[in-house]
């Protein structure tokens with residue numbers, strides 16, 4: 242079984258085959274840390290984190306690079322407005338970004354290189370492009386001459402003629418043609434600058450991605466990811482820079498693009514009042530719920546975000562988590578009394594759900610479908626738990642949730658702290674049992690009430706007492 246991915250470059254599903262055996266090189270366009278992370282970022286980065294996790298699960302060794310644009314117009318403008326130097330803004334918001342990513346369980350990125358740490362590589366690429374006749378200097382600026390690269394437009398399927406004068410392309414007297422884009426920007430007052438053969442200045446946006454990705458992966462690599470709105474001109478320009486420079490194509494084998502995030506049916510935008518920061522969403526919702534909401538859609542689909550939909554996701558996720566907890570408790574009791582018999586049907590269901598999960602994920606990382614199989618499986622498990630399952634089967638069921646949870650970044654594996662809490666709870670439940678045996682209901686009720694005060698619900702079931710967090 243092989244993984245099929247939808248490659249934007251060719252607009253079709255293709256078999257995933259990395260350049261170098263089982264090694265996968267993956268680059269995703271990162272943030273410009275001039276403000277807090279918003280839900281659009283969360284959608285894209287959760288998607289690529291899940292893709293990296295699944296590739297790892299399938300035996301690939303993934304090296305995932307995500308750049309940080311630490312010099313650009315947004316940062317410079319924000320710095321001028323706020324009187325905070327650019328490096329301080331970067332430091333503050335990159336830290337905030339990492340906190341948000343951490344909360345969302347995003348941990349597959351190997352390195353976050355910053356653009357300004359790659360100025361020598363950027364200068365080398367620009368020099369190379371000038372030497373090969375694809376770029377020219379003009380008043381301290383360097384531009385890529387788009388009509389020298391006939392393949393320009395092959396990713397976004399844009400026709401160059403359409404970009405000609407007027408529409409959308411700014412007319413700049415320094416440029417030979419309006420569609421040419423900046424590789425190097427000449428110094429302007431108050432802007433951070435670096436020395437270059439063309440005088441002081443700073444890099445253009447697109448060149449940082451090729452300089453960084455090629456520094457790690459060489460002339461060609463496997464996966465480039467990003468939000469759909471970056472396809473043109475950003476990704477298109479990356480292809481032009483890299484392929485013009487090396488003469489090798491394709492620069493990137495698989496281009497993967499995430500669908501946009503709408504809020505209440507409209508594109509999220511700072512000017513509309515529908516702008517959500519990750520932090521704001523996390524004030525009302527558990528990070529796992531937000532992650533579940535995002536992975537419960539296919540990465541290429543647009544996602545509509547609203548409080549109602551998030552509430553729905555919360556209920557769905559809680560149903561799954563409840564089953565995971567039921568299995569956890571059943572395993573504890575079963576260890577005490579082996580009362581149930583082997584259950585072939587559930588053993589079969591375990592095999593089936595893992596097969597279907599892989600089938601869905603192999604199909605262009607269809608997390609939505611993969612999760613729907615987990616729901617079907619959980620319904621079966623809840624029914625089976627009522628009549629009891631043997632530890633061996635329960636163990637297999639637990640592994641299903643651990644394995645799929647690791648890929649999707651859900652269900653949180655038991656931590657050391659959980660084990661301590663578990664032990665303390667067992668002790669309290671036992672003490673309460675002893676109090677009840679001794680007909681000391683004052684103490685037994687107090688234990689139950691005090692636990693309720695801290696949000697732990699104690700229930701007496703036919704299998705004995707059990708507890709859960711509210």
Ligand SMILES: [Zn+2]
Pocket residue numbers: 269270271450475
């Ligand atoms: Zn980028």
